Amino acid sequence: MDPVTAAYLTESIYFTSRLTMSVKTVIVTAPINIALTKYWGKEDEFNIYPLNNSISLTLSQDQVRPFDHLYFIEKLMTTTKITTGPHLTKSSFSLNGILQKEIPSRTKDVIILCLLRARLSNRCPVYRHVYIESTNNFPTAAGLASSASGMAALAFGLAKLYELDSDITEIARRGSGSSCRSMKGGIVQWIRCPLNETQEQLTRKSFAKQLYPCTFWPELRVAICVTSAAMKPVGSTLAMQRTVHTSSLFAHGRISSVQINEEKLLLALKNKDFSSLGTVIMKESNQLHALCLDAWPPCVYLNEFSLALIRWVHGINKYFGRLLVAYTFDAGPNCFLIAEAKDMPVLQHLLVASFGSVGPDTNPAGDDMVTVDADGSRR
Numbered sequence: 001m002d003p004v005t006a007a008y009l010t011e012s013i014y015f016t017s018r019l020t021m022s023v024k025t026v027i028v029t030a031p032i033n034i035a036l037t038k039y040w041g042k043e044d045e046f047n048i049y050p051l052n053n054s055i056s057l058t059l060s061q062d063q064v065r066p067f068d069h070l071y072f073i074e075k076l077m078t079t080t081k082i083t084t085g086p087h088l089t090k091s092s093f094s095l096n097g098i099l100q101k102e103i104p105s106r107t108k109d110v111i112i113l114c115l116l117r118a119r120l121s122n123r124c125p126v127y128r129h130v131y132i133e134s135t136n137n138f139p140t141a142a143g144l145a146s147s148a149s150g151m152a153a154l155a156f157g158l159a160k161l162y163e164l165d166s167d168i169t170e171i172a173r174r175g176s177g178s179s180c181r182s183m184k185g186g187i188v189q190w191i192r193c194p195l196n197e198t199q200e201q202l203t204r205k206s207f208a209k210q211l212y213p214c215t216f217w218p219e220l221r222v223a224i225c226v227t228s229a230a231m232k233p234v235g236s237t238l239a240m241q242r243t244v245h246t247s248s249l250f251a252h253g254r255i256s257s258v259q260i261n262e263e264k265l266l267l268a269l270k271n272k273d274f275s276s277l278g279t280v281i282m283k284e285s286n287q288l289h290a291l292c293l294d295a296w297p298p299c300v301y302l303n304e305f306s307l308a309l310i311r312w313v314h315g316i317n318k319y320f321g322r323l324l325v326a327y328t329f330d331a332g333p334n335c336f337l338i339a340e341a342k343d344m345p346v347l348q349h350l351l352v353a354s355f356g357s358v359g360p361d362t363n364p365a366g367d368d369m370v371t372v373d374a375d376g377s378r379r
């Protein structure tokens, strides 16, 4: 693993049956990522080939510190423990402490793909069954990318368990598309890789690659404002399917628009031009939610606080006469604010003034506004 990735994904491995070394356990963690240009639509539902590239920021585990009125979360991440050995008679999966009646089919796909690779690589004994216990330390299915950190942790954990060293972003993708981006640090691109005429379906690749390490733009910060910890009304998988099938906005321009936005984003990153970066990510976020509203039945993700935050950002930028803060929302009501370090103190102050207290000690119950430091906050 490259050193940058190692800083994002952590692992520990131990054998509980020391004599035979047959019962093996791994514990891994993986971070969330926030999409700057959004993945919203699949070309192939089974293999999870997206209709467009997407670019995201992996939220560094050491530098993200969200607050909640109930508890202080050090890092937004998934921790997954996987055990295998001859003693297991079936595979099972527990999420956030609740044993699931069935293993979801895409979770099964990830397990099977890793198992097959393990059998082919012949590196260590491979038992048929695994016991997976996974926990997110932030709201699940609330638009905070739990499927991304969850599936990244699963794929990474299985790769460690079976000693796989090939690119597993391709396997993670099968669990949840956005998860392949959580397997790399910094600014990451998920490449769609269209099928060309000469290529066989089997040799097709769609993988995540790091565009810039986290040290590239050390002044970038993200603040996460949790406006609701509730599960979203429609999961991302179904909502994007619905959008592709029913939204005429999607059919008439989304793909060309996101390609243009990707070019603008790449240029803004290259020039470290925060104003252009902010503009393009806000427009991407707004387009995602316009598409969701244009789906039928519509998927309404933003709540009154999300909308208030959008207005607030535009108001702040107008007041200061420059773009100093940008927002982006995934498929959910929770807001990711992006700014440069120098502007964070004043923004935090204004957030508190506008929306109430922020922080682990001051945030009263019932007020869900929370903030975090961001990726890239190299100190």
Ligand code: ADP
Binding pocket: 078, 095, 104, 107, 134, 135, 136, 139, 140, 141, 142, 143, 144, 145, 146, 147, 148, 149, 150, 151, 154, 234, 235, 236, 237, 330, 331, 332
């Ligand atoms: P989010 O915005 O949180 O990514 P999604 O609708 O994309 O929401 O995905 C939510 C689903 O992801 C959950 O219902 C669950 O099936 C899966 N998921 C969430 N966390 C984990 C995890 N830690 N391990 C495995 N799967 C997970």
Ligand code: DP6
Binding pocket: 034, 035, 037, 038, 039, 040, 048, 054, 147, 148, 175, 176, 177, 178, 179, 236, 237, 238, 288, 330, 331
């Ligand atoms: C709005 O990766 O959660 O967050 O591949 O069906 O599991 P599946 O969907 P998922 O979709 C994420 C959509 C998004 C934008 C993004 O992360 O690029």
Ligand code: CO
Binding pocket: 145, 146, 147, 148, 176, 178, 236
């Ligand atoms: Co998701």
